[in-house]
Amino acid sequence: MRLSLNSLRPVLEGALDLVFGSLCLLCSGPAPLGSGGLCPRCRGEMAPLAGGLCPCCHGSSEPEEGELCRACRASPPPFDLARSYTAYLGAAREMVLAFKYRRRPGLARAMAGLMAPWAAGVLAEAGGFDVLVPVPLHPKRLRERGYNQAALLARRLAGALRMPVDYTGLTRVKPTAPQTGLEVDARFKNVKRAFRLLGEEQFASKRIALVDDVLTSGATAAECAKTLKLGRAQRVVVLTFAGALGTGPDDKT
Numbered sequence: 001m002r003l004s005l006n007s008l009r010p011v012l013e014g015a016l017d018l019v020f021g022s023l024c025l026l027c028s029g030p031a032p033l034g035s036g037g038l039c040p041r042c043r044g045e046m047a048p049l050a051g052g053l054c055p056c057c058h059g060s061s062e063p064e065e066g067e068l069c070r071a072c073r074a075s076p077p078p079f080d081l082a083r084s085y086t087a088y089l090g091a092a093r094e095m096v097l098a099f100k101y102r103r104r105p106g107l108a109r110a111m112a113g114l115m116a117p118w119a120a121g122v123l124a125e126a127g128g129f130d131v132l133v134p135v136p137l138h139p140k141r142l143r144e145r146g147y148n149q150a151a152l153l154a155r156r157l158a159g160a161l162r163m164p165v166d167y168t169g170l171t172r173v174k175p176t177a178p179q180t181g182l183e184v185d186a187r188f189k190n191v192k193r194a195f196r197l198l199g200e201e202q203f204a205s206k207r208i209a210l211v212d213d214v215l216t217s218g219a220t221a222a223e224c225a226k227t228l229k230l231g232r233a234q235r236v237v238v239l240t241f242a243g244a245l246g247t248g249p250d251d252k253t
């Protein structure tokens, strides 16, 4: 087997990190060994979602103890669960924005590294899963951006969780307008019928972990889940790096 310098690079970087630590991926401050590439301050800002959380969507709209939030009670979402690793604030928000809009696809590695142990726990508690499915981008947006951040995250997560990813089964067929600035109702309308399954039976009876970088209104995740359920998916658990249900900034995909 021939080894190129490029194929060795991750190994070398990993070894250097182990010996010397590295610079924080977000602020360039010193990131100690085993910190996942973040300095203690940035790492410390990645706090779990807090408050009275809805057991279904994890929206912090202060539901009664253990009860669903008002939105989920009024209209149960098509996904079975939605969970975010951290709140969409501070360093986590910075990371998502850099990842998506400042051409830093390499951040997928650190984000998935942070998410992986947590994701394994969420999925085990939800009864296991069969396949990871990233929220797809429309081909036009994919060409503009050059990469689908959700797919990069899913690929890294799949590596850590040792599970398959399906990159093509769920497709985006409608070039939706950016969600930014839209009210919640308009966001749901905007993504309506935006997705389609490649094959009708592709996800039948499958337990799916739907992966995205951020969950804001939940409209995109809900429409994806609806499409997957129409294809008779058994269960859809939404996993995102950051969550800001109900607050809705910067959800442009």
Ligand SMILES: [Zn+2]
Residues within 6 Å of the ligand: 024, 025, 026, 027, 028, 029, 038, 039, 040, 041, 042, 043
């Ligand atoms: Zn930092």
Ligand SMILES: [Zn+2]
Residues within 6 Å of the ligand: 054, 055, 056, 057, 058, 059, 068, 069, 070, 071, 072, 073
């Ligand atoms: Zn809810």
